[in-house]
Amino acid sequence: MAKFSIATVFIASISLLLALSNSFSLENPTDRRILVLVDDLALKSSHSIFFSSLQTRGFELDFKLSDDPKIALQRYGQYLYDGLILFSPTIERFGGSLDVAAILDFVDSGKDLIVAADASASDLIRNIAAECGVDFDEDSSAVVIDHGSYAVSGTEGDHTLIAADDFIQSDVLLGTTKIEAPVLFKGIGHSLNPANSLVLKVLSASPSAYSANPKSKLSSPPSLSGSSISLVSVVQARNNARVLFSGSLDLFSNKFFKSPVQKAGSSNKYAKSGNQQFVTELSKWVFHERGxxxxxxxxxxxxxxxxxxxxxxxxxxxxxxxxxxxxxxxxxxxxxxxxxxxxxxxxxxxxxxxxxxxxxxxxxxxxxxxxxxxxxxxxxxxxxxxxxxxxxxxxxxxxPFRHNEYERFIPTAFPYYGASFSTMAAFFIFSFVYLYSK
Missing domain, CATH: 2.60.40.1930 (Macroglobulin (MG2) domain)
Structure with missing residues (x-):
């Protein structure tokens, strides 16, 4: 029985070493093995375009339900994954040994993270975001509403579907090809902790946006409003780990990828939203394919x-x-x-x-x-x-200079040389005159 146990551990160790051989390293810094945690495995098909783009670029995706009791990020002191995608906004408690502390340790070790929330985001997801300097709206029923920059659709009056185009101006984050079409967004907004200088807005709401419950009348000023609302943000830690926070899980969906979009007040109608280009380019940055x-x-x-x-x-x-x-x-x-x-x-x-x-x-x-x-x-x-x-x-x-490395006669010392020799000459003349004069 002991021999079997030792052999099992040995085989497991060899398998782990082989699995780690193509992982994140100095010579190959792109993430390779990514754990994807979802609330429902149906997300594999509803968000298949995003997942397929990752697999096409050489990533190995491991899909698990977020409450799977066998979830583990590391084994024998070695991390099994280079990146983590949390597409489970409603989860109250992860399965296995995974918790907020384990996820933060994962990031502290230099690994990368994508977190997508929505209107039903749990306290667990909010806590992970807060630890990274991202504060989702405290009102659990609030979503981002925009009566000025909403996406024109068949549902009049529902201005929770936003056409956002206030992107960060950075080629390294979003690629050199300009995103022409607006990005469709439906979800919750967040603010950035001013004490955290590492967090950065990537996609901001328009000045006419605000965060509130669309099913009730607004009786007091909203806690988040205008361009201060961040829809998508990123963090690059001091150890160069990268984290992405999105207030919308639908942002990554096939439906939003393929949907035509027209921003209210604009005559430009696009056959396809900018979601796919935006998400793809941003994921390249998060997983160290760029920058x-x-x-x-x-x-x-x-x-x-x-x-x-x-x-x-x-x-x-x-x-x-x-x-x-x-x-x-x-x-x-x-x-x-x-x-x-x-x-x-x-x-x-x-x-x-x-x-x-x-x-x-x-x-x-x-x-x-x-x-x-x-x-x-x-x-x-x-x-x-x-x-x-x-x-x-x-x-x-x-x-400093050694004693024999200085110049024999320093030009700046010539006045001192002159003073010394003139004193000796004056003393000689004085002595001669004093001794030989009557």
Whole structure:
């Protein structure tokens, strides 16, 4: 019996290692294994276009009911998945060992998360969002209503179906191809916690929108209104984990993907909404198919040399080089930007320079070591909207001149030299006159 148990554990361990071999790594940062939790397995067909787009791009999707008692994110201390999709807005308690703390630990480990809510969002989903700086409307019966930017439909007066087109202006988040058609949205709004600087609006409501119960009269001002309502938001944590929050599960549905759309007050009618393009491009960012940077071959040396020294001397001329690449979803491509800076740092930056690039991934600059000795650091702290952050630091000591490295005669000391020799000459003349005069 013991032999059988040991063999079972061994086989399970080998299977786990094989499963992890193609997972998220420095050389292949795109997520591969994604757990999808749903309230009803019928979502596999009603949202099949979205799931198919992920599978076409090489993702392995594992569908489970959110209350499945066998749910587990990790085994033997290793995570089984690179990403998690929560399409279960009504769930009150997850099955297995999954809870809010486990999901937050999953994100803290650098994994990615997509959360979709709707008008029936449970406290569990709201708590997960709140921990990430996203606050869904506290009124559980409230949805986003817009009498100015609603989608024209056969149901007159129902302005809970919104045609939203206030997108964030970022190519890395939404791709270089402009989204022409508005996005259909039906669900709840949320606000962003001002204390969290990492959360970002991707799709905002129009100035005429507000959050309220559409089945009752509005007796007091709504808690959320205007452009402050966020419909879709993202978070990039300090460990570069990425999280997406949507107030609408229908946003990802086949119905909304295929529906024609016309925004109220506009004569433009589109045969297809912008949902599919919007969701697809945004999911590429969330799962690190775009906007993921890496820095390699960090090096520095004196100008005219190639070897990296163990110590610099004050006033040395040095050169600093680093190569930066961006993951395209299948390969590493040179990253081109004009805002990558290097600091030569000791307590505070003594040198701050913007590096030049050859547009092939290489960034370089040269500068003179300050006339201050001590322990310095080369620091590159690069943070740009939508891109993973880079933090590079390398310590190097700087020494003063040795006694035999100073110039024999320092030009600035000539007045002192003159004063010394003139004093000696005056003393000689005084002594001669005093000794030999009567």
């Amino acid at each position: 993921h940077l890496k820095a390699v071959n960090v090096r520095h040396h004196r100008v005219g040399e190639t070897d990296e020294p163990a110590i610099y001397r004050i006033n040395d001329d040095l050169e600093y080089l680093v190569e930066i690449y961006e993951w395209s979803g299948s390969s590493w491509e040179p990253y081109v930007a004009n805002d990558v800076q290097i600091q030569f740092y000791m307590m505070s930056p003594y040198v701050l320079k913007t590096m030049s690039t050859d547009k092939k991934g290489l960034y370089h600059t040269s500068f003179k070591v300050p006339d201050v000795y001590g322990v310095f650091q080369f620091k590159v702290e690069y943070q740009r909207l939508g891109y993973t952050s880079l933090s590079l630091a390398k310590q190097i000591p700087v020494r």
